[in-house]
Amino acid sequence: MTTxxxxxxxxxxADGDSVRDPLLDGLNPRQREAVEYRGPSLLIVAGAGSGKTxxxxxxxAGLLRSREAWPSQILAITFTNKAAAEMRERVGAIVxxxxxxMWISTFHSACVRILRREVEAFGFSxxxxxxxxxxxxxxxxxxxKELDADMFGLTVSKAANRISQLKNELTDVDGxxxxxxxxxxxxxxxxxxxxxxxxGLSDANAFDFDDLIGQTVYLFRAFPxxxxxxxxxxxxxxVDEYQDTNHAQYSxxxxxxxxxxxxxxxxxxxxxxxxxxxxxxxxxxTVVGDSDQSIYAFRGADIRNIVEFERDFPRSTVILLEQxxxxxxxxxDAANAVISNNFDRKDKKLFTTIGAGDKIxxxxxxSGHDEAQFVADEIQKLHDGGVAYxxxxxxxRTNSQTRALEEIFIRAALPYRVLGGTKFYERAEIKxxxxxxxxxxxxxxxxxxxxxxxTPKRGIGPATEAALQAWADSREMTLRDxxxxxxxxxxxxxxxxxxxxxxxxxxxxxxxxxxAKPADILTELLDRSGYVRALRAxxxxxxxARAENVDELVAVTKEFGKNNPEGTLLDxxxxxxxxxAADDLDDSSGTVSLMTLHTAKGLxxxxxxxxxxxxxxxxxxxxxxxxxxxxxxxxxxxxxxTRARKRLFLSLAMTRAQFGEVNVAMPSRYLQEIPVELIxxxxxxxxxxxxxxxxxxxxxxxxxxxxxxxxxxLREAAAGGLPPAPPRAKTExxxxxxxxxxDNGDLTLAAGDRIRHTDFGxxxxxxxxxxxxxxxxxxxxxxxxxxxxLIKIAPIEKL
DNA sequence: GGTCCGTATTTTTTT
DNA sequence: AATACGGACC
Numbered sequence: 001m002t003t004x005x006x007x008x009x010x011x012x013x014a015d016g017d018s019v020r021d022p023l024l025d026g027l028n029p030r031q032r033e034a035v036e037y038r039g040p041s042l043l044i045v046a047g048a049g050s051g052k053t054x055x056x057x058x059x060x061a062g063l064l065r066s067r068e069a070w071p072s073q074i075l076a077i078t079f080t081n082k083a084a085a086e087m088r089e090r091v092g093a094i095v096x097x098x099x100x101x102m103w104i105s106t107f108h109s110a111c112v113r114i115l116r117r118e119v120e121a122f123g124f125s126x127x128x129x130x131x132x133x134x135x136x137x138x139x140x141x142x143x144x145k146e147l148d149a150d151m152f153g154l155t156v157s158k159a160a161n162r163i164s165q166l167k168n169e170l171t172d173v174d175g176x177x178x179x180x181x182x183x184x185x186x187x188x189x190x191x192x193x194x195x196x197x198x199x200g201l202s203d204a205n206a207f208d209f210d211d212l213i214g215q216t217v218y219l220f221r222a223f224p225x226x227x228x229x230x231x232x233x234x235x236x237x238x239v240d241e242y243q244d245t246n247h248a249q250y251s252x253x254x255x256x257x258x259x260x261x262x263x264x265x266x267x268x269x270x271x272x273x274x275x276x277x278x279x280x281x282x283x284x285x286t287v288v289g290d291s292d293q294s295i296y297a298f299r300g301a302d303i304r305n306i307v308e309f310e311r312d313f314p315r316s317t318v319i320l321l322e323q324x325x326x327x328x329x330x331x332x333d334a335a336n337a338v339i340s341n342n343f344d345r346k347d348k349k350l351f352t353t354i355g356a357g358d359k360i361x362x363x364x365x366x367s368g369h370d371e372a373q374f375v376a377d378e379i380q381k382l383h384d385g386g387v388a389y390x391x392x393x394x395x396x397r398t399n400s401q402t403r404a405l406e407e408i409f410i411r412a413a414l415p416y417r418v419l420g421g422t423k424f425y426e427r428a429e430i431k432x433x434x435x436x437x438x439x440x441x442x443x444x445x446x447x448x449x450x451x452x453x454x455t456p457k458r459g460i461g462p463a464t465e466a467a468l469q470a471w472a473d474s475r476e477m478t479l480r481d482x483x484x485x486x487x488x489x490x491x492x493x494x495x496x497x498x499x500x501x502x503x504x505x506x507x508x509x510x511x512x513x514x515x516a517k518p519a520d521i522l523t524e525l526l527d528r529s530g531y532v533r534a535l536r537a538x539x540x541x542x543x544x545a546r547a548e549n550v551d552e553l554v555a556v557t558k559e560f561g562k563n564n565p566e567g568t569l570l571d572x573x574x575x576x577x578x579x580x581a582a583d584d585l586d587d588s589s590g591t592v593s594l595m596t597l598h599t600a601k602g603l604x605x606x607x608x609x610x611x612x613x614x615x616x617x618x619x620x621x622x623x624x625x626x627x628x629x630x631x632x633x634x635x636x637x638x639x640x641x642t643r644a645r646k647r648l649f650l651s652l653a654m655t656r657a658q659f660g661e662v663n664v665a666m667p668s669r670y671l672q673e674i675p676v677e678l679i680x681x682x683x684x685x686x687x688x689x690x691x692x693x694x695x696x697x698x699x700x701x702x703x704x705x706x707x708x709x710x711x712x713x714l715r716e717a718a719a720g721g722l723p724p725a726p727p728r729a730k731t732e733x734x735x736x737x738x739x740x741x742x743d744n745g746d747l748t749l750a751a752g753d754r755i756r757h758t759d760f761g762x763x764x765x766x767x768x769x770x771x772x773x774x775x776x777x778x779x780x781x782x783x784x785x786x787x788x789x790l791i792k793i794a795p796i797e798k799l
Numbered sequence: 800g801g802t803c804c805g806t807a808t809t810t811t812t813t814t
Numbered sequence: 815a816a817t818a819c820g821g822a823c824c
Contacts (some may be wrong), residue, residue, distance in 0.1 A: 080814090133813080298812060400810050403815090420813080434807055454800095461800045495800095580814065598812045601812050620811050636812080659809070660815040 028609040041316035048642035049326030061094035071101035073235040130577040166301030167210035175499035246300030328357025372408040391606035429546040456534035519557040608644035760784035
């Protein structure tokens with residue numbers, strides 16, 4: 001039925017030269033159906049690269065264009081803020097500026113928006129702040145200490161994970177207390193921790209990430225009239241990446257798609273009234289997902305949400321999108337082969353008309369650095385061949401793998417950026433600055449206050465802080481109140497003055513928090529508190545860099561002010577709290593992108609390097625014990641593979657450093673699942689294993705029956721006595737870059753100069769580009785091939 | 800209260 | 815390897 005020719009459809013008019021409908025242009029029949037279908041609930045099962053974003057945006061645009069919905073009646077949930085911005089833009093491009101008023105955002109952003117409006121009904125104040133995981137852990141740490149919980153084997157991260165899991169299941173303290181086995185002392189202790197943590201958050205007028213969703217659900221359930229406001233408002237709800245929703249998010253969607261209040265009453269008596277009035281109708285729901293790409297079980301994502309969609313939402317329709325528009329057949333064959341090893345999945349095979357394309361390139365390095373050098377060299381080759389840096393991405397399983405990559409990339413003068421990872425916002429000086437901002441935005445928060453109380457040094461030590469806290473506790477007041485009344489505590493005159501001065505500063509700035517620009521607030525706080533002055537006056541050379549980071553933060557607030565002229569400090573803090581790793585991706589940056597496999601979801605690149613394809617890394621060691629762990633790791637690998645459009649590189653290392661120790665690594669089991677003819681090994685595991693040479697090429701050349709013969713021999717080699725990595729490899733990367741950055745000063749090179757590199761040996765300079773500290777030498781080494789080096793820091797000398 | 804130094808712990812993935 | 819924390823000492 002989807003292929004019936006429709007003469008009224010401008011997109012496929014017979015003569016072909018009539019105006020094309022931007023809504024349906026270029027879509028296959030399935031995609032079209034997904035755009036045009038109307039009904040209470042629709043599940044679009046969209047394989048990787050099947051154009052789901054396009055379908056989703058056109059579906060929204062269609063609703064608007066036909067006047068089936070006003071922009072304000074649409075709620076679209078995306079996985080990242082970046083995806084939201086992109087979707088908004090693309091809808092706008094089709095229907096014009098009417099896109100305003102739509103809610104296109106992440107679950108968390110949407111919930112904050114709702115909570116800021118409604119939370120006063122709930123006993124919170126609407127200037128609540130958001131605790132990120134580091135904040136939650138800081139709070140838990142205090143609690144665990146108070147309770148001597150380490151005696152019970154409870155750690156901060158264990159408690160944090162457990163609490164997060166409970167909240168994702170919408171279990172609150174009372175709910176947990178009901179079901180917990182309280183004869184178990186550890187459980188009892190945990191309950192106490194959970195209780196204090198919850199109280200700590202509410203005392204601080206703060207929500208953690210999980211609360212944002214959970215409390216919104218509780219709010220809707222406790223106040224049906226508030227829920228009805230949103231149920232009436234949103235007539236079309238669309239959710240992307242539905243396979244990664246957890247129970248709390250699922251419940252939120254359920255609440256929002258319920259018919260508004262009066263209907264609800266009738267439904268409770270067993271009769272569902274249909275279409276009695278527009279006002280009473282439930283919102284239509286469209287979800288898009290792919291259970292093969294579910295990779296967030298560890299944070300509560302429940303694959304059942306998508307598997308059981310048809311049961312949960314009666315009268316629903318399912319549309320399958322299997323044609324892939326992104327990758328070559330070679331890449332898809334590899335992806336299909338890998339994912340087919342997962343059981344209990346609906347069989348689904350991606351296909352394309354693009355053609356086979358290049359083979360997948362495999363490489364085995366002696367070490368993580370060797371592997372990184374391969375990646376850098378290949379990227380340079382691609383770039384020389386006309387590939388832009390921004391079309392290349394490097395993926396890895398764990399953030400710690402960035403170190404080796406960065407070291408090599410810096411030396412090779414490859415422009416790169418790391419998405420996520422140790423973020424700017426996690427630096428101490430940045431958290432300090434935020435401490436000041438939060439202290440002003442939300443005076444109830446003791447965490448922020450403690451952070452800045454003695455930063456810069458004011459002579460307010462732990463003892464004084466404890467005295468203030470005790471004073472506050474005994475009067476059921478906040479720490480901030482105690483500071484204001486410090487004169488009553490009988491502390492020394494110097495300390496008392498320091499405390500009162502700080503309290504006054506915060507109070508004075510707080511008075512303008514509603515009106516002043518975030519940038520001005522921050523500047524005033526940093527200036528008057530003496531924070532920047534202290535950094536600048538410091539002897540510690542690192543403090544200079546810290547001061548620069550603080551300056552950068554000021555620049556960020558100014559930028560925010562420019563983009564949001566009406567934006568308050570609270571708006572700024574909210575936005576910053578909710579940025580995702582992939583959000584700071586600037587497409588115009590012209591750099592290679594480095595990110596974890598998780599961050600890579602939803603993105604695509606011409607050339608993809610998937611590194612560290614080793615046992616214990618991918619699949620990760622930690623996943624082995626968890627039920628469904630290895631299968632989820634396989635999906636992660638699958639997600640990585642399917643990000644690639646044209647070229648895919650799989651690399652691994654024979655040895656991997658971790659905890660400052662070098663361990664033997666073995667090829668990942670997933671490598672064997674890829675048909676051998678799809679991979680061309682530049683250096684196979686077998687080759688790398690043999691003593692620095694390539695004599696075991698035979699191992700690599702023939703796979704023949706059974707497949708995995710090389711893997712078996714490899715394992716054998718790896719298990720037995722392991723390759724004291726070839727001497728060459730050892731010297732090649734030993735202490736490649738030390739903590740102190742090498743500085744060649746004003747060393748200048750010109751074409752024709754002979755140089756000596758500590759790792760690559762002697763070579764001749766081909767040419768020099770760039771100037772000043774950014775000069776790059778293109779060097780032809782006698783034995784190591786051609787490399788590009790950042791002259792200022794490369795370990796080289798002129799001969 | 801501040802500073803210095805030795806020891807322990809860390810790395811799975813994220814809003 | 816890199817950082818965080820606790821205890822000793824000033």
